Amino acid sequence: QVQLVESGGGLVQAGDSLRLSCAASGRSFSRNSMGWFRQATGKEREFVATISATGTTTFYSDSVKGRFTISRDNAKNTVYMQMNSLEPEDTAVYYCAASNQPYITANYNHLSAYNYWGQGTLVTVSS
Secondary structure (H helix, E strand, O other), X not given: OOOEEEEOOEEEEXXXXXXXXXXXXXXXXXXXXXXXXXXXXXXXXXXXXXXXXXXXXXXXXXXXXOOEEEEEEOOOOEEEEEEOOOOHHHOEXXXXXXXXXXXXOOOOXXXXXXXXXXXXXXXXXXX
16 A cells, blocks of 8 residues: 655746655555646646656656656655746646556556555646
8 A cells, every 4th residue: 555645836926946745655665656647627637747666767748848857766755746937737736646567557647557646736826
């Protein structure tokens, strides 16, 4: 069982940066690939980024590529997402997710690829 707790959300202005953190419990973190999703009000939850268990492979959605960076520290059981050049369209609740697979699977951008979810942290970007 893996428990995930996100932090780092808040209210920022367009162009600002934020770093989200996701702390994981359990002894399997170093064997879990991880992902970030987001859900804006009235919209479906969408994929943002994913990282393999070793941190060597990452994928991003087109909407955040070049602005967001996912990383992890297995010694701290934590995954991060550095978000730069934030836009009002980035406003959403951001969710951390963990997969039981260490590698990134073909369906990495689907909710079904992940086994555990955090409660989310709200990011609001004002114009």
